[in-house]
Amino acid sequence: MSRALLTLLTFITLTPAHADNQINIFTPDDKSRVTNQTVWLVMSTKTNAENIPVILQNKGSKKNKINGKKVIRKGGSFVVHTLLYLEEGLNKVIIGSKAISIFYTPRYRSPKSASAKNKALQNKYSPYLFHTEGKEVLCLKCHKIDRSQSDCLKCHKEVAASEYLHGPLGSGECLACHDPESVPSKFTARFGGEGELCFSCHQESKNKYSNNRFLHGPVGVNQCTVCHNPHSSSFKYQLVAAERDICYLCHDKKRIVGKRIVHKPVKRRGCVFCHDPHSSNHTSHLLQDEQTLCADPRCHPKFAKITINHPIKGHPVSGKQDPLQPERELSCRSCHNPHSADFPFLFSAERYLFCAKCHRH
Template sequence: HKSHKQTFQNSAHSRAFAADTESGCQSCHGGGGAHKEVAGQENYTGPLKIESFKKGSGTAEDKNRFCLACHQKDARRSHWMGSAHQSRDLDCTSCHQIHTAQDKVRDKRTQPEVCSTCHQDKRLEINKPSHHPIPEGKMACSDCHNPHGSAGPKLMKRDSVIETCYTCHMEKRGPFVHNHQPVTEDCTICHNPHGTVAENLLKMRPPFLCHQCHSPHGPASLALTGQVATPLAIAKNQINYTQGRGCVNCHNQIHGTNNPANTQANPQFLLR
């Protein structure tokens, strides 16, 4: 196994085994006596009688049992059992390279390449015009997700999507005198965190996005937004989507504001 030895000697496992003289190849691959016996037989084509981590050999549970014997002590893997990846029969070597000096999934610059092997739809999204700096190597999937399992949805590192977003976007948290309800519920109501064509990771550009929840101002909107009256403006609520100035010209504190909005008991204008 000279080729394996050359790549293995600079790996994390090699360094760990050097510090623990009781560990070695047999810690992962099992006893080598039977393997040595059959490997020395001429023209032998049967099983190699060793624990193999190659794709298609053994079950995910059997392979992971060896890895978890050491790595389950880490709190980051405390939710592995029952997680999305575990329940889909992924084994550790589906993502990790155990014999190499560099494990691609542990490097921010190459981790998305590994994740997108399965999550191809997300690879498409992170390359859209508006995206987190994942293609630039400044962020990685594991900044938001714990691939080994979590108590939150979609393997989020925090207990909810919104708490995960607040890890970086603390200024959006508030509290504000007037809160925009989606900000306290789920950021993905308005944003697609992996990437969009619209700016600021918005699912669609305003005013189309705003009108998914909010009714336009009706006839007064032409005066309020400076929209030009055209035959198209006779449509529902007299809104001309193509020539308006946009909701955020007035409602620019979308995430929340401490400024008074109007005299109503429950103001929701989110004005400057």
């Protein structure tokens, strides 16, 4: 018998009935997929739980030994609670010699931004649902899980933890949006969490959007929560990112503001200074038609009604076909990029070449 094998056999026989066999993981399940960044690891053990290392392995932490545990002793066993902070993608949790994998895909994120590798991987993990009979029963010895918001918040502090709190959370109405009768898991968001849920209280928004000619992409497909957190966030209107960054969740930042000179309002006021994030009667979801927008009293009032005589006497600014975009009329943006450009006056070419873009001689 080889020495290595001998050592292995000895090791196996000498190892006591291993503590790990007595670890019983209540939540979450192995190979599950979640959309919230934090999940609770709850397990029961027969031995002193403080001695069992919990290690979180993921892209960011590599090996992150977790110390913060809430251990409740009841009868002969221990119930251990640990909050796991997940990284986007695969997270492995090692508990003694057990291991479980959890896949995290942020809910409030454009699908475009997930890497192709993560997209392929995520299908191997099934969406995790906790509020099933089989799972809840493991907690009911010590916890109430019924219809009162104060109970919800004992386990879900994080949903109300940020500065800007959405109206119904202030008045204790988790169940206005979460259906306690849903199956197989209780508390799923009504209407799938989509627009109709929001419109059930924000009727005036619905009227406004549907009266306008153009709906912005995500609003058109009823996705409010790509931009708004339904609970709370660190940004006004419970936006999922600062207003100045939110459009870049989906639109290419480099293309819009990547040029040398950035138009001041884009830098200082942000995108919603000119665009409506929901719906509009004007092309490109502008708040007003283009020329009225440029001629705003705070901006370039002298352009309010001109149709001719800019940039030189006799030159039209509207009413003629734009030679560069023949399907459109000449207008301010024919010559000035509204966001950023490489040349002064927000031109797309050096001044002496600029006129030649449309005029051959």
